[in-house]
Amino acid sequence: MENKPPIIGIVPLWDSEKDSLWMHPGYMDGIAQAGALPVMMPLCSGADLMGIAIERFDGFLLTGGQDVSPAMYGEPFREECGEICESRDAMETFLVRAAISADKPIFGICRGIQFLNVALGGALYQDIPTEFRSGLQHSQKPPYDTPAHSVETTGFLRRLLGADMVDVNSSHHQGIKTLSSELEPCAMAPDGLIEAVHMPDARFVLAVQWHPELANQWESSRTLFSAFVEACRKS
Ligand code: MN
Numbered sequence: 164m165e166n167k168p169p170i171i172g173i174v175p176l177w178d179s180e181k182d183s184l185w186m187h188p189g190y191m192d193g194i195a196q197a198g199a200l201p202v203m204m205p206l207c208s209g210a211d212l213m214g215i216a217i218e219r220f221d222g223f224l225l226t227g228g229q230d231v232s233p234a235m236y237g238e239p240f241r242e243e244c245g246e247i248c249e250s251r252d253a254m255e256t257f258l259v260r261a262a263i264s265a266d267k268p269i270f271g272i273c274r275g276i277q278f279l280n281v282a283l284g285g286a287l288y289q290d291i292p293t294e295f296r297s298g299l300q301h302s303q304k305p306p307y308d309t310p311a312h313s314v315e316t317t318g319f320l321r322r323l324l325g326a327d328m329v330d331v332n333s334s335h336h337q338g339i340k341t342l343s344s345e346l347e348p349c350a351m352a353p354d355g356l357i358e359a360v361h362m363p364d365a366r367f368v369l370a371v372q373w374h375p376e377l378a379n380q381w382e383s384s385r386t387l388f389s390a391f392v393e394a395c396r397k398s
Pocket of ligand 1: 300352
């Protein structure tokens with residue numbers, strides 16, 4: 164059993180125009196390169212099927228996607244808030260709570276860090292350009308495998324990456340405004356925006372605001388996916 168690759172449940176992305184679920188291949192590639200089997204999940208939120216997912220999958224990847232509904236953190240919609248996906252919000256609410264109580268590893272990317280923070284009681288900037296004064300480019304133009312800004316690492320992430328400064332890509336217009344009391348920041352942009360979080364009491368709960376799946380060739384991206392997959396092996 165020990166040599167079997169972990170099976171990772173990946174939250175699908177949703178295309179509202181096509182009313183379709185889809186997956187950026189970089190998420191799959193990052194997981195597969197690290198030695199695990201990536202499987203795209205359904206967007207159901209019922210306890211019956213999701214309970215099976217929590218039991219059978221060895222870890223969960225929270226992907227990028229639409230904005231998290233501000234209703235989840237008790238704030239009115241601002242004009243600048245983007246499209247939301249209620250079925251994803253519901254599915255991930257169940258997933259985050261159940262995975263954490265089962266102590267299954269979670270790795271969050273972009274919307275993933277935002278959702279994790281909201282699910283655990285935090286709040287978001289609905290739109291960085293209008294709510295958070297910054298000279299940094301958080302919404303870079305392609306190609307996305309080029310650095311947009313640096314982050315200063317601390318704690319868990321500094322130990323994991325073995326570097327106190329890391330260049331990252333950046334494609335987000337929302338960000339963490341109030342951090343959940345259950346999370347610790349472990350990377351910060353030069354403008355003070357939190358770019359990575361870690362849950363100290365969990366086996367492995369880590370989320371980053373940047374996009375390792377769009378830069379799978381970077382050493383830092385490989386280290387993140389590998390650490391996640393290694394944590395999933397121990398289930
Ligand atoms: Mn950024």
